[in-house]
Amino acid sequence: MIGLPDDSDALLSAVLAQEMNTDIEILVRVTDTDATRKALSAGADYVLSVPRVSARMVAQALRGEEVLEPGGQVRLIRVPATPFAGSTIADSGIADTGCRVVAVENAAGETTGVDPGRELSGAEELTLVGTDESVQQFLKRYDVTPAENSRTG
Incomplete structure (x- = not known):
């Protein structure tokens, strides 16, 4: 799990982790939604976008429905x-x-x-x-x- 305050640092960390161990699963947290695609290109297997997670939480609160079931990867x-x-x-x-x-x-x-x-x-x-x-x-x-x-x- 890579969760750094700066998205650029997180992307660099993902690249380095992927280079060090190609079998590792990498989860990256980003604060800018536009960084999601970059994180996937950098080798992330999963990307947790703070704005998207927040939007899901708001949708759940307003609409009373799960936007995405949180029970799995x-x-x-x-x-x-x-x-x-x-x-x-x-x-x-x-x-x-x-x-x-x-x-x-x-x-x-x-x-x-x-x-x-x-x-x-x-x-x-x-x-x-x-x-x-x-x-x-x-x-x-x-x-x-x-x-x-x-x-x-």
């Missing part, structure tokens, strides 16, 4: 949207597995926000977050292979 995976062509994110059934869509990358490689009413063409790539169990359930149900840069275990 959090996984972030990227999968093709092919099985969901012609359906919206809301109607896709993804949420039934316990996973949540957190980003959509279109065919041009542009990452966009998540609009539950947006119809998917199938050419997109979805970034999902979920617990170990929910990710495994998603992968089994939809028989998809995560992209190479996914953080699954």
